[in-house]
Amino acid sequence: MSDLKLSDDGMYYWDGSQWISTISPDGRWRWNGSAWVPVTSMAAPVPGYQYYQQSAPGRVPTPWTKPMQYAVAAWYVVSGLFALSAPLWLSGQMNDLMNQAIQRQTSLSPNVSPPPPEFVATMTSMMSGILWVSALVGVAISTVAVIGALKRWTWMFYVVLVLFGLGILGLPVNIVTLLSGRSNLSGFNMPPGFIWLSIGFGLIGTALFVWMLVAVIRYGPWAMAKNVDQPALATPPPAS
Numbered sequence: 001m002s003d004l005k006l007s008d009d010g011m012y013y014w015d016g017s018q019w020i021s022t023i024s025p026d027g028r029w030r031w032n033g034s035a036w037v038p039v040t041s042m043a044a045p046v047p048g049y050q051y052y053q054q055s056a057p058g059r060v061p062t063p064w065t066k067p068m069q070y071a072v073a074a075w076y077v078v079s080g081l082f083a084l085s086a087p088l089w090l091s092g093q094m095n096d097l098m099n100q101a102i103q104r105q106t107s108l109s110p111n112v113s114p115p116p117p118e119f120v121a122t123m124t125s126m127m128s129g130i131l132w133v134s135a136l137v138g139v140a141i142s143t144v145a146v147i148g149a150l151k152r153w154t155w156m157f158y159v160v161l162v163l164f165g166l167g168i169l170g171l172p173v174n175i176v177t178l179l180s181g182r183s184n185l186s187g188f189n190m191p192p193g194f195i196w197l198s199i200g201f202g203l204i205g206t207a208l209f210v211w212m213l214v215a216v217i218r219y220g221p222w223a224m225a226k227n228v229d230q231p232a233l234a235t236p237p238p239a240s
Contacts (some may be wrong), residue, residue: 064215064223065152072149072160075208076142082197083138087131149222157212157221164209171202 012019013031022031029036145163148156215223 058227059220059224060227062219062223062225064219068211068215068223069149069152071208072212073146075204076145076149079201080139080142080146082201083135083142086135086138087128152222152224154221157216161209161212161216164205164212167202167205168209171199171206175199 012021014020020031023029023039024031024036028039030039031037145156145160147153149160219225
């Protein structure tokens with residue numbers, strides 16, 4: 001046994017390709033490197049009790065793991081800042097949309113008096129509040145995603161993968177919006193800088209989606225590969 005390469009706990013030895021238990025499942029035999037020898041100093045185990053159980057294979061990082069973690073975390077840091085700045089980009093546009101809607105209604109119904117200024121101010125404040133609440137929700141989601149990426153949470157990997165996949169669906173919409181100069185809201189002109197940033201985020205998100213999809217197929221979540229060097233159960237000796 002002195003020539004064998006033992007594990008730290010002394011329960012396994014390395015045979016050149018995998019870890020093998022030095023003790024048989026019934027606890028009565030020990031492998032000395034060439035043959036099974038009886039273990040007389042050990043008490044007999046309870047019948048039906050398996051002395052060793054094979055542990056589930058763990059996962060180890062690959063060269064893709066850390067770059068993927070940092071790329072996803074960086075993307076969500078920038079995404080959170082972008083979401084926080086969205087009200088500054090769109091608040092003026094929302095106010096213009098509100099005024100245009102009031103003017104359109106007044107022109108269609110000349111006999112109807114326009115809404116009082118207090119009502120217009122209240123609606124404008126409400127729409128601005130909705131923008132800021134949406135921005136804060138986006139920042140919260142980005143914060144959780146950054147933590148999950150750095151900690152390699154498995155469930156977060158799949159959530160991010162789905163979010164990136166859904167983001168791909170919005171990329172053609174942003175491209176059409178840039179070409180037309182309008183959003184789906186009638187009369188609402190999107191700022192070109194905002195649209196360009198949205199398209200840039202969409203392209204980066206698409207690249208990350210493809211990378212993560214290839215990684216999970218090739219290795220696993222966060223490109224973590226299964227550890228094939230886990231200790232395995234030895235074959236029990238023949239019955240005497």
